[in-house]
Amino acid sequence: MKTAVITGASSGIGLAALVELAQKQYAIVGVGHDANRSEQALKQVLAAVPGAHVRFVNGDLMQQREVTRVAGEIGAILESEYNGKLDALVNNAGCVRSWYTTTEEGYEQQFALNHLAGFLLTYHLLPQLKRAGGRVVFTGSESHKHMRVRWNDVMFFSGYHPLTVYKQSKLCNILFAKGLNDRYLADGVRAYVVDPGLVCTDIGNKNTGSLVNFVWKYRKKHGVSPQVPAKTYGYLVETEPAPEELYYYRCKPNRYSREVTSENAGRLFELSERLCGIQYPASEPGKGGKT
């Protein structure tokens, strides 16, 4: 049985992607934030796909110690039941904020959840991904275009603008995916970014101020159902041979920003390693890969 881990699986796009992969017979660990919400989500999944192999692990992925704990729990599940193999990791959890707010480490919250959490979780699950020749999929966004990484102040301590910070975090998703491919394609691990389009979810109505709340309530009505982008996740993790491009919209490759270069990807990789206090291992071609 193939395995998948999906973060932000308790609602919105993550939940729809979870249902999509459950229909494709994956054994899935969904990562949620709040035990009650995850339980509700699990009920929905089981109603849609009776007998699905799904369970939830919960944690606040903004906090690095929580990411590490969640990764440990997932690792133990994969080890004991699935030969330590992970076929698909979907880094999807994300948030929008209206104000500068920080995590326990003092890191800006959108940057910490939308980018660093995935960076750290992927690090912890890399051995299992290598063993399976797995794929890593990020939920990016078209809004990453016309953005640059603000290298001298990535967390926007001065001149904080919530939407700009969100956009930069989505640019970071593509840069990190590129960085992973630059490093680990030879090990059989491949990363993709999905542009889900405008989707009707509650992301702009969770812990935001009245303006963002108001705008998003109106805007989300024009969005598609999360089931629409969910297909692209199924496509990217299942298609053989593996799709070659980096950025996909509705199962088709799409153009992405010219800022996405190996140089910028490498720079973000190093910065993120420092901010997480980790060092990704060197590539070891031949050791991993599909067996």
Added chain:
Amino acid sequence: MNVFISGASGGLGRALANECGKRGFNLFLTDINEGGLKSIQRGLERQFGITVTTAACDLTSDESVDALLEKIDGYGIRFDMLLNVAGVDYEGGFLERQRRDIIRIISLNNEATMRVTHAILSRRREGHPFYLLFTSSLASMYPMPLKATYAASKRFLLDMAVALGQELKQSRVRVLALCPGGLVTTKEAMSGIEAQGFWGDATTNPLEKVAARTLHRLQGRGGIYIPGALNRTLTFFGNLLPRRWVAAAIYQRWSKAQQQWNPSKIKTRTPA
């Protein structure tokens, strides 16, 4: 520059610590929450490469503070700046609260702050200017029914700041009282502001700007810093009216707000 920060693992404490980190200051951080202290220490070291020392401490306990001072004296640290941030609030009417909770507001916001201030001032670097911050609140400007103890405790800090600013001028100690309105530092604060809608947004001060300007003001002329033009205006006009009238108006507003959402659940580390 050696800086001591109390309440360092709360939202405002972390923002001020980041601001200090950006300026390359060395930090000595304390908070009652040991896990949070370790996290912010890691974050600061990784972001700014500065020296950060931490010690968890219950500032309301003399023994705990003595142990902290022993540690400081063991290292032989001398300070150039003290940021008093630790503080609590429990909302709800005077008689609806636990007696101990009311006393705790005074023990932390006032007693503990005096304990730390005296201890760190006595360990200031000789022959250098020293910068001293008290985190008061917009609530210090008026007597506040339903937040009476908290508001009075913040008034104490405001008066201390102004008086010490004069008393210690000759010793080159510069003092600032920070009096913010709402600050988005906790999830509860976020949902509280969300519940207030437009006025919530309007009276909320951006945390990062408050942190930056606080340090700027502290190293500049000191005095009283009320962030936000709207808050300054309201304060100015509020001060023209008899205090009893203002208290009556505040009572009206808070008793309504209390009916709207249950504030007894709200407990912030660095409330405004």
